[in-house]
Amino acid sequence: xxxxxxxxxxxxxxxxxxxxxxxxxxxxxxxxxxxxxxxxxxxxxxxxxxxxxxxxxxxxxxxxxxxxxxxxxxxxxxxxxxxxxxxxxxxxxxxxxxxxxxxxxxxxxxxxxxxxxxxxxxxxxxxxxxxxxxxxxxxxxxxxxxxxxxxxxxxxxxxxxxxxxxxxxxxxxxxxx
Numbered sequence: 322x323x324x325x326x327x328x329x330x331x332x333x334x335x336x337x338x339x340x341x342x343x344x345x346x347x348x349x350x351x352x353x354x355x356x357x358x359x360x361x362x363x364x365x366x367x368x369x370x371x372x373x374x375x376x377x378x379x380x381x382x383x384x385x386x387x388x389x390x391x392x393x394x395x396x397x398x399x400x401x402x403x404x405x406x407x408x409x410x411x412x413x414x415x416x417x418x419x420x421x422x423x424x425x426x427x428x429x430x431x432x433x434x435x436x437x438x439x440x441x442x443x444x445x446x447x448x449x450x451x452x453x454x455x456x457x458x459x460x461x462x463x464x465x466x467x468x469x470x471x472x473x474x475x476x477x478x479x480x481x482x483x484x485x486x487x488x489x490x491x492x493x494x495x496x497x498x
């Protein structure tokens with residue numbers, strides 16, 4: 322025979338009855354509800370009224386349900402700065418792996434409609450830059466001129482504000498650092 326927690330604590334059963342049903346007092350025998358023990362299934366609570374068949378039990382399953390005592394708004398969500406720049410989601414490749422400040426402009430070739438610039442990294446490896454090419458996480462080469470390469474970087478904040486900055490890579494003359 323199963324004994325429920327409420328059957329072993331009649332004063333608790335009366336208090337729960339008073340809270341659940343209002344001010345109308347009910348005897349503790351009217352609230353004798355059989356409850357399945359936690360050893361049988363710890364994620365299930367089964368209640369039935371006296372005289373009900375076991376098929377009419379109410380079953381509450383805890384699994385795959387959110388914790389009702391967790392706050393809806395987390396501290397992480399409230400501490401987010403709306404002016405923070407959002408990170409780049411796309412996979413970076415090629416010249417996107419280098420920020421403009423990591424490269425030195427070493428040559429510019431002007432051929433009319435197909436201008437390009439040559440840059441090198443700190444190891445001395447060379448790269449070709451063309452107009453419209455992506456460079457760095459957020460930059461695009463916008464213009465190649467006789468002594469400089471112009472890059473425009475575009476970023477977005479959490480509030481949706483668009484931030485643009487212009488970077489100029491200058492071609493240094495021989496002997497300049």
